[in-house]
Amino acid sequence: MGLDDELTAHIDAIRGTVAGSSTVVAEVAALLCSCFEQGGKLLICGNGGSAADAQHFAAEFVNHLRFDRRALPAIALSTDTSVLTSIANDRRYEEVFARQVEAIGAAGDVLIAISTSGASANVLAALGAGRQRGLFTVGFTGELGAERMAPDCDLLLAVPSRETARIQECHEFVYHVIAGMVEEQLFGGVVSEKTEIARSN
Numbered sequence: 001m002g003l004d005d006e007l008t009a010h011i012d013a014i015r016g017t018v019a020g021s022s023t024v025v026a027e028v029a030a031l032l033c034s035c036f037e038q039g040g041k042l043l044i045c046g047n048g049g050s051a052a053d054a055q056h057f058a059a060e061f062v063n064h065l066r067f068d069r070r071a072l073p074a075i076a077l078s079t080d081t082s083v084l085t086s087i088a089n090d091r092r093y094e095e096v097f098a099r100q101v102e103a104i105g106a107a108g109d110v111l112i113a114i115s116t117s118g119a120s121a122n123v124l125a126a127l128g129a130g131r132q133r134g135l136f137t138v139g140f141t142g143e144l145g146a147e148r149m150a151p152d153c154d155l156l157l158a159v160p161s162r163e164t165a166r167i168q169e170c171h172e173f174v175y176h177v178i179a180g181m182v183e184e185q186l187f188g189g190v191v192s193e194k195t196e197i198a199r200s201n
Contacts, residue, residue, distance in 0.1 A: 009161075010169055016160040017170040024157045025174055028112075028138055029181035031155065035110045035136070036186060041073035043105055043135070045097040045126050046114030049168050050140075051078035053114055053175065060179040069187040075104070077126070097126035107134030113153075116167040118145015127152035140174070142167035 001009070032042060042061060044054035054076040061074035077100045078084070087096045101111060111130035115123040118141040130137045131152050139145075139153035146158035159170040 009163070009166055013159060013161045013163075013166040013170050014173055017157075017174065020160055021157045021174070024155055025177055026181070027155055028157070029178045029185065031136055031138070032110060032178065032182050033185050035108065036072050036182070038108060040106070040108045040110065041075065041104075042110045042112065043075050043077055043101060043130075044112045044114070045077040045100075045123060047078075047120050047123065049164075050114035050116065050120075050123075050171075051076070053168065053171055054078050054112075056172070057112070057175045057179070060175065061182070065176070065179045065183055067183045067187050069183065072182075072186075077101070094121040094125050097122050098129035101126050101129040101133065101135070105130060105133045105135050109135045110138060111135045112138045112140065113149070114140045114171065115145055115149065116142045116164045116171075118142070118148035124148065124152070140171050 035042065042058070044057055045051075046054045055078060058074040058076040061072040063071070077097045080100075083100060084096050087093075087099045091099065097113075105111065111126065113123045113127050113130075118139075127137050127139065127149065136155075137153050139149040139156040141149050141156070142159050142164070143162050146156060150156050157174060159167045161167050161170070
């Protein structure tokens with residue numbers, strides 16, 4: 001594919017995601033607002049590029065996206081190498097996220113599980129563990145993953161694409177939208193000092 005084809009595919013995927021999932025995006029944002037307001041936390045998991053997305057998404061809550069506000073509790077389950085490797089070594093790799101959900105997840109928390117294919121065994125196991133512990137479970141996947149992930153998800157966002165790159169690009173777009181909506185709803189648009197400085201320069 002040439003550059004024009006890549007751009008067209010990207011734009012089409014974004015438009016399709018917005019058209020098909022705007023309600024889900026609003027529901028996820030509302031769910032996170034309720035979770036944080038009630039003292040809960042967000043857990044996020046995924047493999048490979050989706051692990052990087054989990055860390056990126058968590059950072060938007062722990063630090064901030066646009067507004068100067070208090071930190072929000074979000075944890076990417078892909079970051080602790082000692083925990084990950086001990087579980088993989090002593091138990092099974094399929095349990096690397098589920099075991100952490102069992103350890104630190106509590107009823108009322110939110111688990112966001114990311115798998116572009118919807119077939120990642122450790123991500124599916126995490127959703128199952130979340131359900132058992134009373135977490136609200138949210139799935140992010142692509143067109144082919146919806147059927148696999150849906151049974152253990154309270155909310156599911158499926159990008160209308162079968163290309164991993166397009167799916168991940170749409171996921172990142174949605175993460176930023178959700179983080180922005182949560183900040184706006186919880187903190188009412190208190191602009192940070194750094195943002196004001198950047199605007200004035």
